Amino acid sequence: MIVNELPASLVPYKIDAGEGLRYAFGSHLATMIARPEGLGQQVSGVILSGAKGAAFPLHSHAATHEAIFVVDGVIALSLAGKTYQLTPGDYVNIPPGTPHGYEYADHRGKMLTWRFGGNAADGYARVGKPFAGIVYPERSEPIDWTVLDSSVDTELLGSAGVMDGAVAAKLTTAPDGPVPFVLAASEGERMIAGDQVYTLLGNQGHSSGAFIALLTEGPIGYPIPRHQHEKVTELFYCLNGEMQMYAGDGYLALEPGDFLHVPPKTPHSFQLKKHDTRFIGFVTPGHFEPFFRYLCVPFEGYRYPLVPPPFRFDRVIQHLSELDLTLLERPGGPPPQAG
Numbered sequence: 001m002i003v004n005e006l007p008a009s010l011v012p013y014k015i016d017a018g019e020g021l022r023y024a025f026g027s028h029l030a031t032m033i034a035r036p037e038g039l040g041q042q043v044s045g046v047i048l049s050g051a052k053g054a055a056f057p058l059h060s061h062a063a064t065h066e067a068i069f070v071v072d073g074v075i076a077l078s079l080a081g082k083t084y085q086l087t088p089g090d091y092v093n094i095p096p097g098t099p100h101g102y103e104y105a106d107h108r109g110k111m112l113t114w115r116f117g118g119n120a121a122d123g124y125a126r127v128g129k130p131f132a133g134i135v136y137p138e139r140s141e142p143i144d145w146t147v148l149d150s151s152v153d154t155e156l157l158g159s160a161g162v163m164d165g166a167v168a169a170k171l172t173t174a175p176d177g178p179v180p181f182v183l184a185a186s187e188g189e190r191m192i193a194g195d196q197v198y199t200l201l202g203n204q205g206h207s208s209g210a211f212i213a214l215l216t217e218g219p220i221g222y223p224i225p226r227h228q229h230e231k232v233t234e235l236f237y238c239l240n241g242e243m244q245m246y247a248g249d250g251y252l253a254l255e256p257g258d259f260l261h262v263p264p265k266t267p268h269s270f271q272l273k274k275h276d277t278r279f280i281g282f283v284t285p286g287h288f289e290p291f292f293r294y295l296c297v298p299f300e301g302y303r304y305p306l307v308p309p310p311f312r313f314d315r316v317i318q319h320l321s322e323l324d325l326t327l328l329e330r331p332g333g334p335p336p337q338a339g
């Protein structure tokens with residue numbers, strides 16, 4: 001397993017919290033954890049942070065679909081003409097063509113961002129310089145935004161402040177289709193599988209099939225059956241607690257801030273190793289969504305219940321032929337071995 005390097009070809013790899021390709025611009029820090037070379041597709045993952053008052057001006061992407069999950073801090077976001085105050089757990093869907101910009105409103109703003117289908121993430125290497133620090137630099141060097149020329153899928157729309165206007169309400173239910181929205185923390189389409197709550201933040205319709213964004217949380221649990229996919233890529237980012245992953249040919253631990261890339265044809269599984277472990281997975285392409293609907297049942301609650309409903313792996317088995325899923329061990333664990 002490659003650790004703490006962004007590979008140049010399609011392989012599984014892990015990036016520990018804070019590691020990755022770091023670029024500083026002004027008092028912003030962009031930490032790239034995934035790029036197209038290592039993912040075998042036009043997908044990039046970047047952790048963004050910055051000092052209070054640091055702002056990324058209003059812009060849009062012609063071809064890039066962007067998604068933001070707020071990890072820490074408070075961030076003012078301008079999205080499609082409305083202003084939002086983002087706090088941890090909020091999710092933002094930004095289809096191509098949507099005007100957006102942001103400003104860090106406190107000293108701890110941190111966002112996990114994913115970009116699908118365009119090269120907008122290339123802008124960080126243009127506008128920033130490689131940076132050895134682990135956190136944003138506290139300085140106020142001017143930023144030359146004009147280097148974002150037409151070869152980067154980021155069009156600046158002017159330098160209007162993003163803090164203007166009344167603060168709009170964050171949604172508790174996402175609208176249908178590829179439209180911009182801000183979903184408040186813990187909201188979204190909730191489902192439960194055994195004692196794990198799955199919250200669909202972005203479904204495949206929200207990104208025209210590009211990906212789904214899914215939160216998973218639960219108490220210490222059993223490993224899910226080891227399996228692999230032909231075409232589906234999974235991008236795991238641990239938020240709380242600890243998970244044990246099997247990926248490729250061995251086990252590894254994911255702790256908060258750690259990232260794991262599981263490309264197609266890679267045997268994998270996960271197990272929650274501490275109570276109240278939570279992770280966000282981006283799964284691409286989005287057509288793997290029905291798997292979770294077979295595995296889970298709809299759930300009205302927000303936190304996993306004391307007595308969980310039955311684990312419906314039987315429904316996954318029933319629909320196995322229509323899913324990009326090859327089971328490599330028996331659900332419930334390997335059969336008992338003689339001797």
Ligand SMILES: [Fe+2]
Nearest residue numbers: 227229234268
């Ligand atoms: Fe999987």
